[in-house]
Amino acid sequence: MSLRSELLKGILEGCILAVISNETIYGYELTMKLHAMRIEVSEGSIYPILLRLQKEKLIVGEMKKSPSGPNRKYYTLTAEGEAALQEFIKHWNNLKGPVDELLSKGGRT
Template sequence: MAIINQETVYGYELSLKLQNYGLKVSEGSIYPVLLRLQKEGLIKGEFKNSPNGPDRKYYFITKQGINALEEFRNNWEKIKVPVDLLLYKEQIP
């Protein structure tokens, strides 16, 4: 969702971008997730002309989606430091 927040993407683009960030997810697994996010109204898909090739379904984030992302970010911030501490305790002098 963070990626969709930055720019509208289509499925294949999204899977490439995730890989560029170092996330080793199987390419196909993004589609069930995209469907779920659409059902929950957090993202929306729309058919648009793509510069190279056929019309594709581009995804963009909704207002609800931005809120959900913000919430997730807050929760993540809250647990990130404690989890890091727990896991790498011995390395901290």
């Protein structure tokens, strides 16, 4: 597995929660939104995360009619999901600043 894949694996859940916090969305559409943000993930890796987030009650999935084709499961954030997203943002900001600072110095202290 590449370094990029390993790094993404650690932050993908927070990214998914962030997208869902902005709008009710179905799995394929979520994948396309992430791709538009240059976060390259396969649809196959998104669905297990969505299932886990549902089991953890961070999101809720609801089947709705699709304007074209079969029904789709649309996901929305729960109050617990919003709290988890805020926690992720706090941890991300605490990590991002020091890493950016280190990298801007070329790894030299």
